[in-house]
Amino acid sequence: MTGPLPALRARAAELDALLARLEADEGSVRADRADATADDEHDPEGSTLSGEWQRIEAIRRAAASERAEVDAALARVDAGTYGICVVCGESIAPARLEARPFATTCIVCAA
Template sequence: MADFERFRILLEEERGRKLALLPALRADISAANAARQDSNVDDEHDPEGATIAFELSQASALLNQSSAGLAEVEAALHRISDGTYGVCAVCGGPIAEGRLEARAWTLYCIEHSGAGRRHGR
């Protein structure tokens, strides 16, 4: 049986990192939007406009990824609280401690690790 308190601490640290990152990403998006609005040029034909569009796209993708990661971490913390942490969502078997050390928020044992990609997670 895994030491769930250790994983709770790891997950809380990861949640803290993600929560600290989100405001910076939102600020980057706001800055890119402001730069885009201040520019009266066509993004498609202006090299600076393309840079702004790229930065906006990149920051938006990172924000979405970080928000999704935060949701996964919070769901894992909830599973610790309700006693279902460390149990594979596919087979109901235990998730190896080494796998939990690598991805403390995982829902799947190593055998079913591709299940999330097949189900859009």
């Protein structure tokens, strides 16, 4: 298998695994927050449950956003428009696509 598909599919699988782990982590935090005896706000050694929930949510949002970018790149592969800058219509440099396989713009337009 050549071209962008292996990298995009691998990244999609990594993001799916990360999102599943984050969902499990969020479930644990929810369970801990439901425990009336959990007094995390007074624990000087650890992060608060609220802080942990916010951290998990921020990572989840970033991973979901990147997953959407990967899906869009896969759709561009199917449409035959992968590697074409959406702004100027020129080819995106292979090195840029290697570094960021879901890039939608060439380096010039990205700047």
